[in-house]
Every structure is written in structure tokens, then in C-alpha cells.
Amino acid sequence: MIVDIDEALAKSLFGHDDNAVGIESRYFKGMKLVEFKTYMCLICGWMYDEAEGLPEDGIPKGTRWQDVPLNWTCPECGARKDDFDMVAI
Numbered sequence: 671m672i673v674d675i676d677e678a679l680a681k682s683l684f685g686h687d688d689n690a691v692g693i694e695s696r697y698f699k700g701m702k703l704v705e706f707k708t709y710m711c712l713i714c715g716w717m718y719d720e721a722e723g724l725p726e727d728g729i730p731k732g733t734r735w736q737d738v739p740l741n742w743t744c745p746e747c748g749a750r751k752d753d754f755d756m757v758a759i
């Protein structure tokens with residue numbers, strides 16, 4: 671899924687890349703900006719990184735959190751998506 675972000679925001683992200691805490695920003699083809707976020711399991715602290723996906727669970731790199739299947743569970747403790755929260759790192 672590709673998300674359009676307005677130019678000012680894109681500039682601020684790329685102009686101050688070091689300050690874009692918690693947001694890993696990359697350009698994909700067609701000058702579309704994609705933000706990859708990281709989600710953490712609130713039960714055990716395991717992290718899901720959208721940029722990395724979870725290939726061993728059949729979730730390809732770049733899979734957005736909302737596209738992770740609802741029946742997916744934390745590989746560490748079995749918590750459900752509801753038990754995850756977006757984190758800034």
C-alpha cells in the first residue's frame with residue numbers, strides 16, 4: 671500500500687532525517703513516500719518492523735501493519751494484533 675504525504679511533510683522528513691524519530695522514510699517508484707513503522711508487542715516486547723516483514727511467517731518485507739492478517743500472532747508469546755502498539759524508536 672502506497673501512501674501519499676504532502677510535500678512539506680516529505681521535505682521536513684528528508685531535510686531532518688536524523689530527527690524523524692520512529693519513522694523510516696523511503697521513496698518508492700513514482701516519488702511516492704512510504705513510511706515504515708515499527709510495532710511492539712506489549713506483552714513480551716517483540717518488535718514487528720514493516721520494512722522487514724516476517725518472511726518466515728509468510729509476511730513479505732514492506733507489509734503494512736494493517737495488512738498483517740488478523741489471525742496473526744506474536745511469534746514470541748502468541749499475543750494478538752490487539753496487544754501490539756506502534757512505537758517510536
Ligand SMILES: [Zn+2]
Pocket residue numbers: 711712713714715716744745746747748749
Ligand atoms: Zn509477544
